[in-house]
Amino acid sequence: MLYLVGLGLGNVDDITMKGMAAIQKCSRVYLESYTSIMSFGLDKKKLEEFFDKEIEEADRALIELDYNIILDEAFDSDICLLVVGDPLGATTHTGLVLAGRKAGVNVEIVHNASIINAVGCCGLQLYRFGEIISIVFWEEDWRPDSYYFKIAENRKRGLHTLCLLDIRTKEQTTEDMMRGRKEFLPPKYMTCSEAAKQLLEIVDRITKKNMKPAYTPSTECVALARIGWDNQKIIFCSLEALCDVEMGPPLHSLIIPGELHPMEMEFLKTFPTS
């Protein structure tokens, strides 16, 4: 049996009792280590202590290319893969489940909270959200803005947009990659302030083309940091003001609201503006 166990929002005690029981009976426990978690707060050692179990890191290569190693083990013993959030929030884990099914391996999912539903803590109603978007780090010569049009579509329908902000872990310089050196750049997490600046640059381009912008610098938005953590921070301010707000350590997310119900607005006004 292969258990895909969601770790929830990032504290060791966010694990469910069902997840805890699954871990205990597994002969091997992998931790999906190429997303967000390893660099702040929740590390392998803390999890090992809490679960009283040895944990092995599973990097992208193991899960996306050499996953047959995991499936072979899961064929005749109980194996666990720990994933931050809900286990099926990312395409790559869906791919693993599919490969497992095809190989005749039993797969069980142990669900948990993820930013997609925990975002309700800012008072916006989950059924008033439209398509989720991802805002990626721009490079010198690659400054995509396709997500702008998704925000525009959502706002046209009065819907809120949850913006997930880019995470870059285990990235290599071209030189290190060419030389096959296992050296990695420090992880990079997009901040709310960086996201706000990109959103405003895009809307600047739009306005220059004489198109009606989907939002303006004065559009009020919700900045979220470390949701579900003890030091969670939520700010409600204009996009322009957000450019100068320091939200602290990762992970950050951002919401561009659509039409606000009076109770949603009342709730948002309980948050500080800086």
Next chain:
Amino acid sequence: MLYLVGLGLGNVDDITMKGMAAIQKCSRVYLESYTSIMSFGLDKKKLEEFFDKEIEEADRALIELDYNIILDEAFDSDICLLVVGDPLGATTHTGLVLAGRKAGVNVEIVHNASIINAVGCCGLQLYRFGEIISIVFWEEDWRPDSYYFKIAENRKRGLHTLCLLDIRTKEQTTEDMMRGRKEFLPPKYMTCSEAAKQLLEIVDRITKKNMKPAYTPSTECVALARIGWDNQKIIFCSLEALCDVEMGPPLHSLIIPGELHPMEMEFLKTFPTS
């Protein structure tokens, strides 16, 4: 302190370790009892045994009208309100948090999985979903179809639509209500088959008006029952075929997919068609 603790998808062991610890230190534990759970599987007694704690039911009147009783208690002692899914999935609990904040009561949210993210278990990617809709039971003289247009908007953009199906608990006959009798009708849960029939009746009306329908009887959809339970069931078939599919006990949900990525399609094809 008022703890709003999510119970997750409906098994006792879906509680998180953090939620479990919060319950243990509370002098009073309420269970929000007017949504889905009390009638199947997860009842107060099972939770009391699992948590080794006495639990009181909190009905709609207590949470929506007399909530000051809860807030007063939470002002100087630790009180817990258990909610199925994530605690802020429903407007009513957001209202309670807001009222608590205004009254100067500390409120802590303990997040958990809800259908909104657990739905990823069918292989559809969460970032490809549009606005969530609710399909309500039709009455003789009240047959709303406004949600059709939300499905249509989602499909136009290639997005999947998660349809939450109606739940009626603690409903009274007009006579019992008038006489102030505390007698309730048996709870009613909409099935996938009922939802499919309504969706097809609406599209029939649309077609008769010579409008291009957003879906047809042959549109393939995903029927889900008891997600996260041991007897979870997922079916992938046409809306027409779904009218005759028996999904078993509640809760049911339905997805009308938008454009399918090859991996999503491959995943859906692993599910039975009846």
